[in-house]
Amino acid sequence: MTTLAWVHSAFLLIHILCVLALVGLLLQQLKKSPRVLHSGIPHIAATALLAGLVMVGIRPALHTQDANKWPDLNNSWVGAKFLVLIIVLVLAYKNVKKTELKKSTWLTIVGLVTLNFLMALFWK
Numbered sequence: 001m002t003t004l005a006w007v008h009s010a011f012l013l014i015h016i017l018c019v020l021a022l023v024g025l026l027l028q029q030l031k032k033s034p035r036v037l038h039s040g041i042p043h044i045a046a047t048a049l050l051a052g053l054v055m056v057g058i059r060p061a062l063h064t065q066d067a068n069k070w071p072d073l074n075n076s077w078v079g080a081k082f083l084v085l086i087i088v089l090v091l092a093y094k095n096v097k098k099t100e101l102k103k104s105t106w107l108t109i110v111g112l113v114t115l116n117f118l119m120a121l122f123w124k
């Protein structure tokens with residue numbers, strides 16, 4: 001395994017841990033009244049974004065090393081995931097200080113994270 005492939009694995013692990021933490025912290029509020037946004041969510045979402053961007057950034061070099069193992073990423077896929085996470089980040093930073101998180105906002109954030117998850121798994 002090359003150094004760059006290790007870097008990719010490390011950031012993929014960070015990315016997936018962030019996604020799991022996001023889902024866990026959001027679902028923790030499922031039955032809460034009032035719902036609040038955990039103060040870690042904006043940081044975790046930002047870290048997931050950073051890890052994703054690092055993987056996107058090193059991809060061309062990995063592709064040059066082994067084009068079969070590391071096919072080029074679909075730009076629309078990257079763009080769509082990026083846009084969805086930016087919306088999550090905006091909603092998270094806008095709501096993190098509020099004493100009550102509206103059900104519609106909570107559902108929107110859960111829906112957007114789920115959408116990115118599904119795109120990650122079923123569209124590349």
Ligand code: HEM
Nearest residue numbers: 019048049052053055056078081082085113116117120121
């Ligand atoms: C809440 C938002 C996100 C979720 C739920 C999510 C979910 C995932 C999951 C589950 C994987 C593993 C899929 C696999 O390896 O087959 C993955 C990989 C990846 N994600 Fe994300 N992601 C999110 C945001 C982003 C963003 C914003 C970017 C970059 C702009 C990004 C870039 C990547 C890349 C480059 C990979 C590795 C793909 C590969 O090597 O084949 N992700 N993501």
